[in-house]
Amino acid sequence: MTLKEIAAMAGVSVATVSYVLNNTAQVSDETRQKVEKIIKETGYRSNILAKSLRKNESRLIGVIVEDVTVWHTAYIIDGINEIAEARGYNIILSNLRLLSKIESQFEHISIFKKEIDKVVDVLIGMQVDGIIYVGMHDRKINDILHDMKKPVVYCYCYTDGERSSVRYSNEKSEYQLTQMLIQSGHRNFGVIYGLKESEPAKLRFKGLKKALDEADIELKSENIVYGNWTYKDGKEAGKKLLNKKDYPHAIIAMNDDMAVGANDAAKELGIRIPDDVSIIGFDNADIVHYVSPKITTVDRPLQEMGYRSMELLLDSISGASVGDVNITLPCALVEGESVKKRN
Amino acid sequence: MTLKEIAAMAGVSVATVSYVLNNTAQVSDETRQKVEKIIKETGYRSNILAKSLRKNESRLIGVIVEDVTVWHTAYIIDGINEIAEARGYNIILSNLRLLSKIESQFEHISIFKKEIDKVVDVLIGMQVDGIIYVGMHDRKINDILHDMKKPVVYCYCYTDGERSSVRYSNEKSEYQLTQMLIQSGHRNFGVIYGLKESEPAKLRFKGLKKALDEADIELKSENIVYGNWTYKDGKEAGKKLLNKKDYPHAIIAMNDDMAVGANDAAKELGIRIPDDVSIIGFDNADIVHYVSPKITTVDRPLQEMGYRSMELLLDSISGASVGDVNITLPCALVEGESVKKRN
């Protein structure tokens, strides 16, 4: 079914049908009804490709995700999608599948420039109005889309230069969690640090250190143990921290997996959580709701990051905003049962 | 940049540029190099929209997912994506976001026919070559896309009528798990059933019953307890099953969340897993790798379901296959530490 056929059936010109369809000119009631009837009967749907070509705007957004199976990605896509639906945009999803391609050496992402270029080529070929790039780790990356003339927003990562980005606050969230522990009466701290070189780990440390410093609390260097974000490392770290006489009474694990590991370590050592030791995590992973006691943690605003990314992009597309905007959204405390008030 | 401009710069006709670009006619080396040079210099990318319009094929696949945040969805998308990339197709993702819209009353999905129609309208308008519909629960649904003339594949759900589908085997997998328990020497069984009306639950029950019947093992009706797939329900069910003298020595939980709940129930009752009681789950959820002991379970071939769905669809598009094909893929046993061999 094409416009032309509808026009023929209705005995009017293609222009008139187009007017009716888009409400773009005055059409007599009689004609309008005639045309609408035929459209309904035939189930005609206009060809968006042709329309886009003619109007030189696709209402298509390219979403490049580093890996769709990294669980935060789905929630960000969900957020992007909601705004897209409301504003009449469609999403082309490009999945780089970095996880299976590079395994753990994600820092060498620049190697994948070629693959990304390929994806971008297609997206631009599809005439997308803009691109959102969703990272699989929160970190700074090279502006992979540097030669993109159209608006770009980085989400769950960021880049140098004139590019907008949407992230969550690592530093502030860990700062607040730590403050909460301090206010609960804790003074003797242990830290289970994430991957030493990782940016979120550094930022989270900065946040907790700030809170401790402000309260004049010393953090002994032997009470800082490093792990690689995994349950296993968390358990080992927990044992190191807790298997000594003067073990810390509050453990800040930089993510939930490690917090859960430490929790299990405590159990094995016969140390009660939260009565003997309080533990907090980060991320609000599913797992914290299954373990006992539930681990107190912090929830990243994933869906919200999707909303904001899309809004930023659309503003940029419509010209409502220019230049780069860097948004850092707050995380929300999720209270579990792993923190004890001491007084 | 358009073909026309490139042609002008190279001093040839648009046809020639098109020939070079698509390798669709013999072009002299001299001309080819001249054109290629300009293309490279200008970074020209052909307009896929225009090409699709002209060729009347979009190489676009519509993927409708009931909810992208239901975790299996991401893996299926990943699988679809991999094939798409290899075969030169692009994915338009439509996310119905049913989870937030209907919460638990997903059986009333027909209400959402209107929303789905809207999505399909857009997809057809985009001239997609076919559609894959990814369910959030494994079940039979009305053929929501009944008036689609183009190929459709249902994934993680199915429908009546001439539609292809790709699923995993509930019945056979539970059958095999149960056989494994029987071979390990178990004879006294308990079942933690999922939502009574749910299809996977019924199928899984059918599978386990078949294995028990074949081995002439009786399943006492008081040893069947129902839950709603949640950790909490699993824990309650576990208590019911285990808090009596002659408790079963092997518990078949119909999913991992409930298995983990039952595992915790056992712990609270001082019953050792797997020494006193063996437990199995279903789904290979993340959680089973965190708990102690690791729960033996079964992994659904999610990525593979994505592959097969896409392959089926592409075969149908190319005319390589006609009629509906219904594929049921096997699950893979994931051995944990929750099953004891008794002899």
Place this chain on the structure above:
DNA sequence: GTGAAAGCGCTAACAG
């Protein structure tokens, strides 16, 4: 109010 016609960027006869 309505229609004729140009043209968005591209492909593919067809002619030379």
Place this chain on the structure above:
DNA sequence: CTGTTAGCGCTTTCAC
């Protein structure tokens, strides 16, 4: 080997 040209389905100016 290369160019001319029609036309994919649509919007939009301009005329009537």
